[in-house]
Structure formats: structure tokens, C-alpha cells
Amino acid sequence: MRRLLHALALGSLMLAATPVFARDAGPVTHSMTGRGNVTIEALSQGSGPTIVILPSLGRSGEDYDAVSRLLAEDGFRVLRPQPRGIGRSAGPMEGLTMHDLAADVASVIEHEKAGPAVVVGHAFGNFVARQIAADRPDLVKGVVVAAASAGKVPPGSTEKPIGPEMRKAIDGPSDPSLPEEKRLKYLRIAFFAPGNDPRVWLGGWNEAVHHMESHARNHTPVDDYFAAGSAPILDLQAEHDPVAPRRFAGVLKSLLGDRVTIVVIPNASHALVPEQPAAVAREIAKFTRNLDAK
Template identity: 50%
Template sequence: MRRRTAMALMPMVLSPWMAGATTVERKRLERGPVTIELLAEGQGPCIVLLPSLGRGQEDFDDIAPRLATAGFRVLRPEPRGIGGASPLASGATLHDMAADVAAAIEAEKAAPALVAGHAAGNWVARVLAHDRPELVRGVALLAAVTGTEIDPEIRRSITASFTLSLPEEERLSHLRRAYFAPGNDARVWLPGWHPQVSMAQRAAAAATTDKAWLRAADRHPLLYVAAAEDAIAAPPSLEELRASLGPQVTRVVVERAGHALVPEQPEAVAAALIAFARGLP
């Protein structure tokens, strides 16, 4: 049995601000020697949002208030190494990252939650569903890679997106190629990259050698939100998803979106999450 570490909630709540019609609280939690930074807003059943590789919770700034005003409690734990969150320690795995999310859900007394992971964030969502199934009522994967090969040129553009020393226009061309559907504004992703965080997250994924967590939908209902023009993870069929993820999969395809998805079509992503959450037992 995995050892659970005691966690304490610091009494300090850092300056709330308004996002749409909801007030966002920024909190800090202590889990042993680890500090977890958490954004929270809204009231109702809980939805937890996990961002993509090397990116922070600001990616959900347009989605979170939509969920909150629809009647949900939205929790956004900041990835380790971003903001006030402690960096990932050497040797950490996806199980350690999932334990941070579990601590946030428990501190807020928000279980069971719908846990949604964007792109690489889907790894943590699925590991949490495997390790702590009692905390999870459903899992949502947003533009998640499910095992397909990535074109070498696209992979090169992914790496270039984290290379902040490149000229802005060169980085912009890589962002357009790898992440955004034609016609969508890739400039919104010029900032917000954390190269050291992405390296630590990749190392944690590589150090996670067990594979039982890959089939999260064996235990929980699972929503796969595909981006119609995703150059990294082309939309799989429902049959392919059920073969790789388990039988309880629902599929939604968002048009005019690439792998970035969340900043491209926030209204459609929020609508898919709301509809799925309202249908969960």
C-alpha cells in the first residue's frame, strides 16, 4: 500500500481576485516538506484541472470561471516548480505528482472529483484515478496522446517551444506548427513555458515504470476531448479509445482546435466538461 503523507493547510490565503463572476482564492498547502500552491473558486461538485507539460494553471484562466459559474468547485493545483510550489525532487514519479493532487482534494474536502488533464496532464489524472480511486468520480483527457507516433518535425517544434532563447518569430512558427489550428492565435502561448519544470516532469514520467494506471476507464467513467486539427495527437476513434483506455469512454471532438485546445476553444472545452460532469453518478 502506498504511504500517505500528512498534509496541513496554511492559514494564509493570498490575495483573491475576480475572474469573471467568481472569486479565485490562491492557497498554499503543506504536505510534509512539500509546498503545494492551489487556486480554488466556485461551489458545488469538484472539477480538478491539470495543465500540460511545463505549463501552469494560467492556461485554464478562461475555462475555470465558466465551470465555477455553472455550479462547480474548481481546484487548480499549480505544477511543482511553478509559483510557490516546491520543485519535483530527483527520482520523483507520476505517483508523487498525483499525490499532490490528492492532497489538494483532501484539504478542500472535495472528493470525489472529476479530474481533467490537458495533454501531458492526463498522465497525472490517470495515475490519481488508479492510486486513489475513492477521490475520483470521473477522468477527462484533453488532447491527450494515447500512444500514436509523433512526426519528427512536430517533435522538433515541441522542443523549440521550450527554447526561450530562440527569436520570438521562430518560436511562433513552431507553436503554430505543433499546437495551434490554422487561423488561431498562437501568440497566447509565447509566454508561460517552464523548461526546468518540463524536464522534471519528463523525468518523472520516465521513472514511472508500472503501467496499470494506463486503463483509468476500467474503474471510472472517462471523457476524451479530442482536437480536430491536432498535429501531435490526431483524434482517435471511439473504438480505439475503448481498446486502449477501457470501456467507459465518451468521446467529444472540438473543431478548429489543435493540441493547445484549451486557449483555442475554451467555451467548447468547458461545455464538454460541464456536460460530462453533470452526467456522472
């Protein structure tokens, strides 16, 4: 009897120590969506409620490999439309507005029959995400703005949302003519918290896409996208983000009210995703599940 009890106790300990593995994320597949003279490539992974992830200025959806895998393992389908000029995405690159870039992503959501989806916009991508929610509310059930400049400053402030020196640091890493050490310096200033390795973002920049997206931002009134229509918003902030600094941390919520939820990710700067992928995935999943539960 004593041996039986010992065996049962040992078995219980082994079961308690056995990790519960997440589901298989599955492969990343690629699809193409045509819209007039524009073709957009999208990366897709997982199954379940759809989360669309839009990249930072001049960068690719491949930056989100780790976050996409974690979300797919957690029971979500993740779509990553590539901006024009990256991967196999192609179309006119001159004279665009945020409405054009939003329409590119909207065409993917429609083609994939994935709406309404949660749309995540990282850094520059947050403007596109909010523009989609404003232009196509039927396709968006919630918006996550990650390491995002709100595009406005607190009432009474005379500052610009992003000042000229910070703009220089944001633009610098995508300039291939600059020495590596200069680009690393800019990455440390604008994108990576102290102690986090900026070298992971030395590559992956597309200068032509950077200019195309910058033009679209500069030639679209901020009020076109600021409010993200009427969608619920998760404002996923980075603790050490100089591009969206703490003194501006309450702008979205102060102007849009209770439909904005703020979560701060520690030990991260404007790059955020390569710095804290697990925390980013966890908060996106939590926000999406809360929306689905309502």
C-alpha cells in the same frame, strides 16, 4: 383594452429578450497544501461539485482562467493545483515519477475535502489525471483527458505515440534561447490550428518544470496510468491535433471500452483550451453532470 393588450405583448417581448445571466463566478482564491517536503499552491473558484484541472507540459494552471470562470458560473467549484516549480508550489524537482506528481494533486483534493472529484488533464496533464485515478480511486469519480496522447498506438502499428519531429515541436516553445519566430513556428506545428493565434502561448512556459515533468513521464511505465483505474473517461479530442492525431483517436476507447466517451472539438489543435474555452467548459460540465445523475 387594446392598449392593455399591447402593453402585455410588449412586456412579454421584453422578458423574452432579457438574457438569463449565469451566477457570479466569484473570486479566485489561493490555498497551500503541505506534504512532507512538498508544498502545493492551488487556485480555487466557485462552489458546487468539484472539478480539478491539471495543466499542459511546463505550463501553469492560470492557462485555464477562462474555462474555470465559465465552469464556476455554471455551478461548479474549480481547483487548479500548480505543479512544483510554478507559483508558490515547491519541492524536489529531480528523479520524480508520475506517481509523485499524482500524489501532489491528491494531497490538494484531500486537503480541500473535494473528493471524489472530476479530474481534467490537458495534454501532459492527462497522464497525471489518469495516474491519480489509478493510485487514488477514492478521490476520483471521473477523468477528462483533453487533447491527450493516449500513450499507446493501435495494435499492429509500428509508430511511436509521439514521433521525434513532433517531440521537437512540443519542446521548442519552452526553450527561451530560441528566436521568437522559431518558437512561433513550433507553436503552429504542434499546438494551434490554422487561423488561431499562437502568440497567446509565447509566454507562460517554465523550462525547469518542463524537464521535471518530461523525466516523470519517461520514467513511469505507461501501464501504471493508462487505464485510469476504473474511472469513466471523457476523451476530449481536438479536431486538428497532430500530437494526438486522428489516426490514433480510438486507442483509449478500443482498449478500455464503453467507459470512454469521445467528443471532438472543432477548430482546435493541441493547445485546445485557449482556442475553444467555451466548448471545453461545456463538455466538461456535461460530463460531470451526467456522472452526478447516475
